[in-house]
Amino acid sequence: MEKAYELAKERYAGLGLDADAAIESALGIPISLHCWQADDNIGFEPREGEIAGGGILATGNYPGRARTVEEVRQDLATAMGLIPGIQRVNVHAYYAEFDDGFVDRDQLEPKHFRKWMDWARTLGISLDFNPSFHAHPKANDGFTLSHADADIRNFWIEHGRRARQIAEAMAESQGTPCNLNFWIPDGCKDLPADRWTPRQRLAEAYDAIFADTSVDGTRCADFVESKLFGIGSEEYVVGSHDFCTVYALTRGKGLCLDMGHYHPTETIHDKLSSQLLAQGKLLLHVSRPIRWDSDHVVIFNDDLKNVFLEIQRGQAWDRVVFALDFFDASINRVGAYVIGTRAARKAILYALLDPCARLRDYERSGRNTQRLALMEEMKTMPFGAVWDELCRRAAVPVGMDWIAAMETYEEQTLRERD
């Protein structure tokens, strides 16, 4: 392995690229692991029956789903032990804990996430947070913040305000800002007669949430996430890409782009250089759509590489934050975390080893054949040896060695759950 790395390092050095520096930088870029892969996005509010909904769907019934918040944390910690680099954990509001009695979402407080905060501190990691506008009886008819009924709207506005206070408490507990992402399921299945009023109401509702100036914007970093469609909101989504882009820009909020929230052949890497002309900050929901917003486990494919390559080519690392968003119930869920997060980290490293300067030089001098040739040749550079070295330096299993650790965890822990 050492030899392979030394040879690889020389090959990259020949292109003016420093593999050691790339490894170090790649390890330092935070990736936020979503808590909702562990339990198939169901959450743990004590409600009658299971209300998933909101137009998102985890399919499959592989054994071992986390049945409690404790088990979610246990699975996350196990996965994180097999993944290199700085990791954060992204908590949704419906993963609250109610030691002194259940309260609804408009009554949530930082104390309902105290265990998450304590756990994060023990692990030396930071948390991100999300208000949850789906999987709730008050979201059942497809509208929340844009609902025609003021009482329902106000319920959700209060939830959003509470979420910002919780995010601020997390920031305080961990000493780093907490990224807070607003995604709402609002929309409808078929042609609406009125596309206008719900969008006006949504803008007003977001304004009402963000009007709370007691929350420190440097500690709670707000983002709004757009969407193209959901199951049951195929025709009309209130918080569309255009809506969120305009809203974020005019209100000075961050914009969240989810890789699965566009038309099937539309990718997000081409959007970054336009959005960042004016948007302050972007949050990326790193995901993998297949034919629809299927939220498959992220793999090291061209879509993923292109996103990070684009950030490297624009030197935009400090203006983009990364969170994962996928949920697959058909495979080992810890394995899903490890595959997806390792792929994202791999793509970051791959981007940091891009010969940007040479490619630009070719482009400026009209040598477009050389530009394409070099892009193509980069794909078979000894990248795997650099990736292995990154894992070794991070003291996590190298190559496929993590698979055995996952199998042991499955036999000893996950199988016991059914």
Ligand code: RNT
């Ligand atoms: C849904 C959005 C959203 C959710 C999570 C649970 O389409 O992608 O980010 O996946 O908030």
Ligand code: ZN
């Ligand atoms: Zn998302």
